[in-house]
Amino acid sequence: MASIHDEIKALFSWNPPPLKPITLPGRKPSTSSCQPAIYDKHISPSLVLRHVKRLPTLVHDLAANVDRALLAASEALPPVDDFFTAKDRAKILKHVEKTITDEKGVANFYDKTAATFCTPLASTLALHPTASTADWTGLLIWTHSVSSSGYAIMDGELRIFRSASDDEVAEREKIVETMESETRRIFEVIGDSHLPFATWEIKSPFAGPLEVMLAVPNLGVFSWTSCTHPNCSTDQTHINKRRKTADIKEDDAVAPLWNLEESLFPTKHLGSSASILSEELSVPAGQASSGTKGKERQEEEEPAENRKRKRKQGDGDEAHKSRHDLTARNLVQQAWAQAVRVDGTIIILHSGNHELVCVRHRKSQTLYVSDLIEPPTCKDPGYGKLQVGIYLAAIQDMMDRTKQRLPKSQPKSPDGGNGGNPSGGAHKSSRFQGGAGGKDPGVDKLVTIEKTIQATSKRDMLLLYLQYGIYDSPIPASFIRSAPPIMAKATIPAPPLSPRAIRTYTPNECLSIVLTSEIGRGATGVVHRGALKLNNGDRSTLLDVAVKLAFDSQQRDMLRTEYETYRRLRSKGVLRGLTTTLGFFDDTEGDLCALVMLYAGNSLLEEPERILSVSDCRSALSTLVSIHHAGILHGDIRRENILVSDSGVTIIDFSHSKQCDDQGAMDIEYARLCSFFGFE
Incomplete structure (x- = not known):
């Protein structure tokens, strides 16, 4: 030996x-690569x-x-x-x-x-x-x-x-x-x-x-x-x-x-x-x-x-x-x-x-x-x-x-930061005012939020900044609204449907969102938390938002399906227990698309010890029943998709949803949600 x-x-x-x-019959081998991703383009200049x-x-x-x-x-x-x-x-x-x-x-x-x-x-x-x-x-x-x-x-x-x-x-x-x-x-x-x-x-x-x-x-x-x-x-x-x-x-x-x-x-x-x-x-x-x-x-x-x-x-x-x-x-x-x-x-x-x-x-x-x-x-x-x-x-x-x-500082945290959260996870101690994730707002605040949502629906240009970890956008990525807004009360002109429709926009015609952390990722893409800023002349309003970014063709199709499901549910009168959707946008330079929603809190998976009131549990079950009555099967009821905040319980992520009249499938979904709340 x-x-x-x-x-x-x-x-x-x-x-x-x-x-x-070797090449497979009928298929052309890839000789290309995607252009730099949105994240690459917003790395700090240093x-x-x-x-x-x-x-x-x-x-x-x-x-x-x-x-x-x-x-x-x-x-x-x-x-x-x-x-x-x-x-x-x-x-x-x-x-x-x-x-x-x-x-x-x-x-x-x-x-x-x-x-x-x-x-x-x-x-x-x-x-x-x-x-x-x-x-x-x-x-x-x-x-x-x-x-x-x-x-x-x-x-x-x-x-x-x-x-x-x-x-x-x-x-x-x-x-x-x-x-x-x-x-x-x-x-x-x-x-x-x-x-x-x-x-x-x-x-x-x-x-x-x-x-x-x-x-x-x-x-x-x-x-x-x-x-x-x-x-x-x-x-x-x-x-x-x-x-x-x-x-x-x-x-x-x-x-x-x-x-x-x-x-x-x-x-x-x-x-x-x-x-x-x-x-x-x-x-x-x-x-x-x-x-x-x-x-x-x-x-x-x-x-x-x-x-x-x-x-x-x-x-x-x-x-x-x-x-x-x-x-x-x-x-x-x-x-x-x-x-x-x-x-x-x-x-x-x-x-x-x-x-x-x-x-x-x-x-x-x-x-x-x-x-x-x-x-x-x-x-x-x-x-x-x-x-x-x-x-x-x-x-x-x-x-x-x-x-x-080692002699200078404590070891880095698992996400690579220095005890903070630069690359992922919501900062649980900070909540922007105005979003669904904040404390229960008063009447005046609710009126302000509603007015801001309506104003947001009338703006078609989204400027997206990355401001966390290694990312620091010197200039924003630009997205154009590519589907009619869901939240607009009155009929407004159809938005531009392609980047070719871009014109010059003033600051008061744009939405600005600064992404401050990554809070999730899955089959649909990557979810971020951010602050939406809406300039109105001499004043501006902030909303606490979640932004889903989709990258490849499958993710884009799933994200658009999700947006259209929110539209259908709203048209059927399903309002309570769903996050407010602010718009669907396409990247003007590449193939990304973005779904913008109000931030709705942390998931049951993130807060397993949180005790929900009977009222909150029944409200969530009632929301799911309303979804089913609208002819929609959610398709992915998991703890990750049930969010909780001081404002109540929210069901999210309709990327796997479909129109359905199968009562048996709906009963299975309902029973699964009941099990999360300890109901038989």
Whole structure:
């Protein structure tokens, strides 16, 4: 039997087989990617990417770090018994599909091969080199069930393994106990944060072709795609908040494993690095760059009406949408934005047969990029060693940065903030006046709210700002009302139905909403809490609102269904126990849509200990009966969709609703709601 050192050496020289991209009959493969999401466009200017620089020594720096770590741990390594040996790898590869049709196939292959083979060794070398009894049980996992989605597109991450069973917990606790005290303290802080060590942006070979990957290291000065609406905010409150976030600077590692000064070397032809990229695959980066620019320009000139038509014709399928051409710039912006959101340093751009390793330098707002890597033909280092090096570096970088923060402040909260709630969850202690979630208002306040709702229904332009966590909109995203308002008492002219109807709007003709937190996400999209501001001459009114944003075609259809259900229910006289709906809007620049409603409180799931009065319970049941009498089956009665506040109980989320006359189905829904209230 080979020794553990022999097997590690074999792993270091291991390369995956090449993946074979294929197209399915009758389906055109995706060669494109969505343009930057609304969240990407509203990241604080102090956090966006400014420069992309080539770092040709990065791969060898990572490999040298592996050698140092292995030398330090060589005397205490576990036996070979449970290590993924060369024989084990060969068996596994026989059962992993090597023909792929999309990025999911690429991610699945990486997960079952490189990630599976390399995480145990990286975990041992970086975190518990003296745990000789661990039998190669690691503390890491690579997964495409990621920390965050719906913002930028992140397809994979390296994070701490979350044990499920008592046996798993006990086994991994024994490993943690072998760590040095300082390492253990830092590791536990990282575990509490739930943040990943590194992030992967994965594309299929169709969407991440060689030309695009070659262009990435040569992007140079980077122009971040921000919201381009011409009406920049003049609101002093917003200006003050923007100033507060202008000085946000995340920490870089004190002792990085890479020499960034090497990025000053003159750019050479990437194909000349024979150990990384074979000669026959070399393409001049300049040619690749010019080709992608042409596609990008063509897309920018395409009328919005044509893009909308494409969307309606059914090409919103995630694997085969072609709304926007993928360019190196879009790929890099997506990857950088997601790394900012999870405070990551190491970013991997991977498309199966090609890969780039990137380092995010926060202080200079620069992305340093390796030369192009060809996984099937890697040599000096082999692909296995390179992946172990990436994992090691990601762990050591995060340990370094976490250690810097420990003496200065308390550990970060699970959502990544410093004890606050920058990226999600309602701030339960703060309630805006005017929304349905506030305390029971007096008569005068109710009159003011009603007048504000009516005025809101007469305004068709929505200016949407993001003002939480890493987001700070310098200018708003603009949305246009695309469905008649539900709440208008009198008949008013039909709203514009497409972005082509945009005209110049004065501040007194617009609605302004500042999104202040994320409070939920699901099949329909992402739900935020925010403050709606309505200017009326010299005065303004605030409403506490919830805004649902839908991104892909399925979500948009579900959100429109929900809006139309609210309209039908109101036309049938169902008013009590439903949230007030203020409008349905389409993004003027992209494919998002938004449903704006008054905020109605926290869900039964969030407040399981809350005791409801018998009157509130009966009121909620009465609301459901009224919904059924209107011929509507809710379709998704869950604790998450029952909201409670000082104003009463509200039933929300009609995205799964349908017209129905099946009394049996209605009785089942009614019984389910009764069970939430303890009624038989």
